[in-house]
Amino acid sequence: MLPRSVIKKPNTNNNMSETMRALEAGLSIEGITMYLFWVGIVAMGAGAVFFWLTIPKLPKAYQSVNVVAGIICAVACFHYVKMSGIYVEGVASLFNANGERIEGKELSAFPTAYRYIDWFITVPLLVLEFPLLLRLGQKGKGIMRNLVGASVVMLVFAWVAEESAVGTSAWWINYLISCGAWGFIVFTLYTTVSQRIKEAPAPIARSANIMRLFILVGWSIYPIGFLMSLGGAEGESIREICYNVADVINKVGFGLVCFAGAQGLAEMDAETNEL
Numbered sequence: 001m002l003p004r005s006v007i008k009k010p011n012t013n014n015n016m017s018e019t020m021r022a023l024e025a026g027l028s029i030e031g032i033t034m035y036l037f038w039v040g041i042v043a044m045g046a047g048a049v050f051f052w053l054t055i056p057k058l059p060k061a062y063q064s065v066n067v068v069a070g071i072i073c074a075v076a077c078f079h080y081v082k083m084s085g086i087y088v089e090g091v092a093s094l095f096n097a098n099g100e101r102i103e104g105k106e107l108s109a110f111p112t113a114y115r116y117i118d119w120f121i122t123v124p125l126l127v128l129e130f131p132l133l134l135r136l137g138q139k140g141k142g143i144m145r146n147l148v149g150a151s152v153v154m155l156v157f158a159w160v161a162e163e164s165a166v167g168t169s170a171w172w173i174n175y176l177i178s179c180g181a182w183g184f185i186v187f188t189l190y191t192t193v194s195q196r197i198k199e200a201p202a203p204i205a206r207s208a209n210i211m212r213l214f215i216l217v218g219w220s221i222y223p224i225g226f227l228m229s230l231g232g233a234e235g236e237s238i239r240e241i242c243y244n245v246a247d248v249i250n251k252v253g254f255g256l257v258c259f260a261g262a263q264g265l266a267e268m269d270a271e272t273n274e275l
Contacts, residue, residue: 022091024099029237030091030107036244037084044080047073047252054259062262065132069255072122076251079118083111087240106233110240116159122251123155124148127185129258130211133204134196143196146188154181158226166229179223186216203268207261214254221246 025031051070055063090109096102127147131140161174189212197208225242228235 018092019088021095021097021099022088024095024101025091029234029241030094033237033240033244034084034087034091036241037080037087040080040244040248041077041084043248043252044073044077047255048077051255051259054263057266058259058262059266061135062133062265065129065258065262066255068125068129068132069258072125072251072255075121076118076247079114080247083114083118086111086114107237108233110236112159112162115243116155116162119155120152123151126250126254127151127215129254130189130193130208133208133211133258133261134193134200136196140196143188143192146192147185150181150184150188154178154185157181158222161226175223175226182219182223186212189215201265201268203264204261207257207264210257211254214250214257218246218250218253221249 022034023031025034048070051066051073055066055070058066086109090107093109094102094105094107124147128144130147131137131144134140136143155178157174158178161171161178164171164174193208193212197205200208221242225239225246228239228242231238
């Protein structure tokens, strides 16, 4: 039997899981970004459950608003699970088996493809909420076509820009075209849609006006975040922080405003019927 002093305890650090290594990032930019991916999963999942459970509380004519809001959050929740896995893997690669930061190692894995797949599904659904909430029906076909078409153009050119070398002419040109498409969406909402909002009942009009602010102000976080990649690897993580925060605001928050408008109308109708 070997003396106690000779017996070596196994180095359990060598068995650190990928997630445990990633957690060594602590409150660094990479760590904060990783935590916000996890916050996104919870927020989107909770949003989907809330919107679907509250469907019966709305008038039948407006239940589709919550159905779509729930789909948006559910799709985003699925993609956030996938995106967080990719990002955690990238952060874990910054540390060795003992959980020590590898000197000079930079993060290179970003979930760009999953991000844009998510946006190609959820962004057209977000702008679709306007004709649904305003109950435009056949009259809203042209508006819906313009909003959805512009959102697709915005995303296509933004993705091409993301895949281009940072700071090159291709990167800037595609970025600016994408911003132009976003500008067209804002223009449409503040011109063509304005008259429809004025004709809507007060609770619906109030919600629609707030929803326009989400598109104008809330969506501005994305082009600002895009520019953060000019700061190198750390800047790209800051970009992901901007995208994650913007997604929660513009998906869950946007849906809550839609729900509040439809619920407000239901309450107003109930009060009218009691008189």
